[in-house]
Amino acid sequence: MSPQPHEKRQTLAHRLLEVRLQGRAAVLKGHHNTNYVLRIGLPLAVVLGVMPFVRFKYRVPLKTVEVVPRIWRSEVDVLAVVCRHLREVPRGFAVQGDRSLHRYRRGIVLSEQNPHGPVDENMLREFAAFFVRTAKVPVKELPAPPRDWPVDGESAKFLHWLIEFTERRVHLPNRERFGDLFDQVGIPADAMAAFKERHLSLVSRRFVLLHTDVHRANVVVRRKGITVIDWELAIYGDPLHDLATHIVRMGYSPTERRQMVDLWERAMQAADLGPLTAGLHDDLDTYVDFEYAQSVYPDVMRAALGLPTEAGDEHFRVAAERVWSAMDRARGPLELKSVKDVDQIMEALRKWHSMDAVSAETTVV
Template sequence: MSQPLSEHLLRGHHRDWQVLPAEDHLPIAGRIKAGRSRPGVTRFDPRCFLDEEDVLIELALLGMERIAPVYRLGPDGTRVHGFIEGEPLSALRPPGTPLSGTELDQLARLFGELAAIPPAALALVHSCPVPDRPRTSREFARRLVRFTRRRVYARHRAALGGLFQTLGIDSDVLSVTGPLVREAARMTNRPFCLLHGDLHRDNLIVAESDGQLWTIDWELAMIGDPLYDLATHLHLMDYPERQEQAMVVRWAGAVEERLPGAAEGLPRDLPRYLAYKRVQSVFTDVIRQAIAVREAPVGQLGERLTTAGEMVSRALRRAERPLGLGRVPSPSVVEGVYAAFHAGAVPVPAAPSGGAPLGGARSTPAVGRPVPPAPRATGRAGRSSATT
């Protein structure tokens, strides 16, 4: 996701981008953008590729359209992206508002294109050691939970564990015996393909040239279960409820046509992945907002506290069922917790599991209700034989 810092500077979660005109002597039409990594940025998602540029180059070779071209410039071969002139979909269709039928169809085609790209097609740039790659949907889902447990929560527990406790978030939801891992073991195994991993309204550009959706920000692309990409998309897009179901139907038809078996078990497994995404979002937002509050410049603390209250309360509300919360703290209550954290008044936890002083009596965690089955399309494409 990119946010404008100035007319020619964009900030994403992992890189800052400078938008520049292409020099006259270069065979490049339009503007380019050059990225610079942001040091010390916490990563909250697993990655399969070291560089987004590697993914984009491979996709271009595979014939995928409506992605940014990659150019090498200068004697050191610095790689830059072609800049897609247009508006983010979020500016034209804000979260919570419906998309047009044409836009839904374009997204379904994109998912179909991704489903048609087998793991073997990106083997040369896949950075994960082969023995460490999940080979089934069940293993894939378990490793997502493990990543959040080890690389997100555990790394921040010493500094922020008291914050989780005070907000009523029990880290046992991520444990090896917790509800998310138990549900992962019940997953239907599906063939793997390329996933975008972060497909939301800010990463879809409505191009000036043709009004079509172009896809940017492939940094979280990975190889895995195609249903996870749909769950991530639904979680981030914030569709109106009826349109969410319409997108599920379109997705199922598109991926089954290109990768038979990709939509197997959809009604049971989509709620399982959505439960994980909602829990992951809570841990991610709590940590991100803590960092933002802790590093607030003079004069911006009040604004940062308000944002923390709104974002974390919303994340808790969406994850109420899988977290087993008795009640969800309001934005003003969460804001007060972060104010106490900033003042050093939130205690360091004494035990690995968090209590629930704000969440009230804890109910049994649930991963969500099954969704209605979507029609399946039969296609001619064969199942991918790659298992990485």
């Protein structure tokens, strides 16, 4: 079967981009992708049907441990819908394979402008308005969810799907390499099963489009407001999950969290989306607890994988402090009686690091 026209365009775009990358391109690395920011020339602009010499972001996925669900294969397909309703979001273009090209949104990234500090009320209002706009995207226009996806409104089953994903796709597949480390830093072997048993029911809320990764590095601040970028982790589900991931990943203070929740609730009600706020406070706490509970796995693995081959005391201490923080945040959600101290975690990381190095050498041979 001969290639379809769109496949030919993607192949040609890929070749032109590879040539373009041999010149100058700013490199931005994230958890999931390496992003190359570059101006596209006339030939590529003709292939894509866009204005030439404007800046684009070329996204190349990193080979990383899977820690978050991706229910839609193509971010570009999701963006095709999102951009019709959230005009500020930059368009995406499929290139070859899993690579994609995105219009570069000018502005200041919030993580550069304000990496850790307090967020003022105007910014919180911007976030609340964004969640309303996202919730209004027509679900019928989105790609179909997986076959095992919970039925619209089955909020408890949606949460349980997330819990089971963490167990089946994050915890268990990584036990061979990280299992001893998980045990030694104090993650209970039945952490996810026990969490699920403690949260068997939630209030039913209509499912909507969720971004699920609204944090400072994904927010571009402009004069006319904010633009939320990077929609690769978008899913379809309970709106409280989106609010919870936002609260956790923004690192809000307790006061900011209360403000954000209040503004979100009022914005939803003002937009005739009041039913989405049903059971808000109790169920939001559940989703926040889940975020802290599930994050112990990726945080431990990232800390361990971030250790250099010739790691010294300071490397182990920084990694151990990162793991300790994750375990401390999960103390309540996982009902941990105690959390190991930094020195104990350092020792566990040293042991894992020495054994993993031996394993890697054996694999290479």
